Structures are given as C-alpha cells and as structure tokens.
Amino acid sequence: MPAEVLTTHSPALFAEAVRRAVDILKSGGVVGLPTETVYGLAANAFSNSAVAAIYAVKGRPAYNPVIVHVASATMARECCTEWPPLADRLASRFWPGPMTLVLPRSFRIPETVSAGGNTVGIRWPSHPFMQAVIRACGFPLAAPSANPSNSLSPTSAEHVILGLGERIPLIVDGGHCAVGIESTVIDVTGPSARILRPGIIHADQIKTALEDFTLDSGSPLHATTTSILRSPGQLTRHYSPRAPLRVLNWTSDGDLVHQLADSNFPKDRIHILAHTRIPSLSLFPQTSFIPDDPEAFARALFGYLHACDQLNAALIVIESVPTAPEWEGIRDRLARASSSPTSLNYA
Numbered sequence: 001m002p003a004e005v006l007t008t009h010s011p012a013l014f015a016e017a018v019r020r021a022v023d024i025l026k027s028g029g030v031v032g033l034p035t036e037t038v039y040g041l042a043a044n045a046f047s048n049s050a051v052a053a054i055y056a057v058k059g060r061p062a063y064n065p066v067i068v069h070v071a072s073a074t075m076a077r078e079c080c081t082e083w084p085p086l087a088d089r090l091a092s093r094f095w096p097g098p099m100t101l102v103l104p105r106s107f108r109i110p111e112t113v114s115a116g117g118n119t120v121g122i123r124w125p126s127h128p129f130m131q132a133v134i135r136a137c138g139f140p141l142a143a144p145s146a147n148p149s150n151s152l153s154p155t156s157a158e159h160v161i162l163g164l165g166e167r168i169p170l171i172v173d174g175g176h177c178a179v180g181i182e183s184t185v186i187d188v189t190g191p192s193a194r195i196l197r198p199g200i201i202h203a204d205q206i207k208t209a210l211e212d213f214t215l216d217s218g219s220p221l222h223a224t225t226t227s228i229l230r231s232p233g234q235l236t237r238h239y240s241p242r243a244p245l246r247v248l249n250w251t252s253d254g255d256l257v258h259q260l261a262d263s264n265f266p267k268d269r270i271h272i273l274a275h276t277r278i279p280s281l282s283l284f285p286q287t288s289f290i291p292d293d294p295e296a297f298a299r300a301l302f303g304y305l306h307a308c309d310q311l312n313a314a315l316i317v318i319e320s321v322p323t324a325p326e327w328e329g330i331r332d333r334l335a336r337a338s339s340s341p342t343s344l345n346y347a
Ligand code: TXA
Pocket: 035, 037, 038, 039, 040, 041, 064, 065, 066, 067, 098, 100, 102, 103, 114, 117, 119, 120, 121, 123, 143, 144, 145, 146, 181, 182, 183, 184, 185, 196, 197, 230, 231, 232, 233, 234, 347
C-alpha cells in the first residue's frame, strides 16, 4: 500500500497530521517527516524494535548510527550520560537548528540507535512540525534521512514518496527543506570539539561560539574505512546521485567543451549546474543555474540532483564552489558525490 501523504498548510491540517504521525509513532511504526535540513524517517528512539524498523525500511547497514531528535534541552539530557560545558555552549548558540552533537549514550537509548557504540548523536531541529510531533509523543525520535540507503537525502515530500513511498504508512509534507543539506555533526565527547560532518553551520561560526574551547582541525574528509568509524558520513562516497558527477572549473564555453571531450555522452544527457559561468544553452541544453550564495546553493542542490536522477542524466557537471568556510558543507557533499563509485558507499 502506498504511503498516505498529509499536508500541513492550515492549522487544522497541521494538527491532524501531528495526530496521525503520533498515533503511528506511539505504536512503534516509522513515518517520513519534514525537518529544516532534509526529511527524516522517524521512530521512537527509546524503542529498540521501532529503531530496528528504520534500519529495515532504509536497508541501512547496522554499523551506521542514527541521530536522535529532541524538542527541549531536558529531553536532550535524558539521551546522554553527560552534558559537558562544551555541549552547552554549542547547544545554546545553535539549537534548535541544523547541528547534531555526539555525546555519551544514556541507558534509555537502545544500542541499535548507536550501532553498538557508546555515543549518541542528538539534534533539536527547528522545523515546527517535527517539534510538535516530538512534544506530542513525549519521547525523542530517532531519524536518519528518509531515503533508501545509498541514495540522495530528500528535501521535499515528493523525494520521500519516490524513495520510500511503498515502504512506510505515512509521509508528512512540510514543504521544501529550508537548509537542504544534512546537519553539521560535532563530536563533543572530548576536551575540544571536532566536526565529523560539515554542514551549513561552519567551522568559523563554531569557533566563534566556542569562545575559550577549541575546535580540532582534523579534516573529516579523509576517513575511508569502517574499522575506526566515528561517523559513516565521513566515508568518501556518500550522498550520491545515480549518474557520475564531476566538479569542474571552466573559463569559457570552449574550455568546458574541451574538458568534456573525453566523455562520449550526447550533450542533452550531460546536465550542467553553474553558478557564475553559465554555458550557452545551444551547446549544453541541460544547463541549470544555481544561486551563487552558499545558503541558497545548499537549499537547491539535492533537488537538482534528484531531478538529474529522474531525467536519467548520463553525466552531471557542477561548477566548483569557493573555498571559503561558508561553502564547506557544500564542498563536502560535492566531493563525496563525485568520488569514484568503487569507494565504499553508504548513506
Ligand atoms: O540533518 C540531519 O542530520 C538529518 C535530519 C533527518 O535530522 N539526518 C541525517 O541522518 O542526515 P543520517 O542518518 O542520514 O546521517 C547521520 C550521520 C551519519 O553520518 C552518522 O554516521 C552520524 O550522523 N552519526 C549518528 N550518530 C553518531 C554517533 N553516535 N557518532 C558518530 N556519528 C554519528
């Protein structure tokens, strides 16, 4: 049976969708819900069997932990055994919002959430629908991105319907995700903070918020094996569209044609996403423009990649982005989506 899809654009519809989602979550089921980053596949984070159902629906490998979503500082503290000043500093600056803190896991959170580890990723999302559902449930919600394992995160209800519509009972349409890429994941179990997955909240903002605490500078981009995995989002290939993706810099149309000379695909199957040097449509009919601003770029990126999947693109070419800190999360996603398909591939 295809999922029921409920909208939220009037107070009555919003209240009805909360009621339906809470009914399913309280009985141990999973539902697709909007958050400000990407859509999540949610279940009761205190229930081992409910969390196991998330892994089954996604086809997610058991070693990839899921994030727990809360709707208050009190609820966050129930999920961990320690609440260090470092966590407090970051939470008070960035919550509710697109940031996940990794902390020591409390006994209330089953091991399945943490993939057998002793830490837990906790996030207080800002999306009003997600907050209303968590408050009405009275328990936190475990929720990875609502996509089948190894495919792109969804940024609209439509993406969730396409990916998981036949596997879950309910999808709530809360509109297009305002952030558009997954949260910044920060390990705060040690004396200094460490970014495990870059996001729209970037290193400069984190350093400012930390004041007298420090941020470890180790790059999260280089983990390539599962053996000492702190965050599978660190694996090289992740968050990928179906077509191969190349990140290129070109000076003119001729230069781009030259750089693509080795690809034998017809030009109308090469999809180009440009933000400053827009190629001529007569040369590349599948050219799209994406805003030259990191927040707007992040908001649009996955929608564009999903569209390339649906249009059966043979090759995706994205104009490279600046190296400034605000672009860090986007650079990370582009690097992963463009790395060789022979690398490890988990999502
Ligand atoms: O924005 C987001 O974070 C979205 C929305 C739904 O909240 N969720 C999301 O979940 O992207 P997921 O499962 O697709 O990615 C979670 C990332 C993975 O890279 C996972 O390895 C990491 O967070 N993670 C979760 N718990 C962790 C832990 N205890 N230690 C280290 N990394 C953890």
